[in-house]
Amino acid sequence: MEFDKDLDARGLNCPLPILKAKKALAEMMSGEVLRVVATDSGSVRDFQAFAKQTGNQLLEQSESGQEFTFYMRRK
Numbered sequence: 001m002e003f004d005k006d007l008d009a010r011g012l013n014c015p016l017p018i019l020k021a022k023k024a025l026a027e028m029m030s031g032e033v034l035r036v037v038a039t040d041s042g043s044v045r046d047f048q049a050f051a052k053q054t055g056n057q058l059l060e061q062s063e064s065g066q067e068f069t070f071y072m073r074r075k
Contacts, residue, residue, distance in 0.1 A: 001060060001071050004032040010039045010067065017043045018050050021072065025056055028074045033059065036070045043068055 007024050009017035017038040024034055036047070044061065047070045051058035057073040 001035075002033065003035040003071060004028065005034045007034060007036045009036055009043070012038065013040050014042045014046060018046050021047070021050070021070075022054075025054075025072065025074050030074055032074050034072045034074065036072065038068050038070070039066055041068070043070070047072070 005024055005028055007020055009020055012020070017036060017040055021034065021036050028034060047058055047061065050056070051072065055075040057075065059071040059073055061068065061070045
């Protein structure tokens with residue numbers, strides 16, 4: 001999937017991946033896509049809740065080994 005901004009949140013524990021994603025999305029234009037790579041297993045639940053609370057769209061999420069990748073579209 002194509003994305004406009006990349007955020008490496010590997011090694012960060014909750015709530016840092018979400019906080020960094022929130023900051024990155026705030027700097028983006030509406031419709032742009034942010035890719036986040038995290039290693040915190042709790043981030044799967046966190047990003048789903050974050051999308052519902054903020055209105056930003058969680059386009060896709062995947063897991064590869066110990067890494068979780070999220071694609072979010074800025075509202």
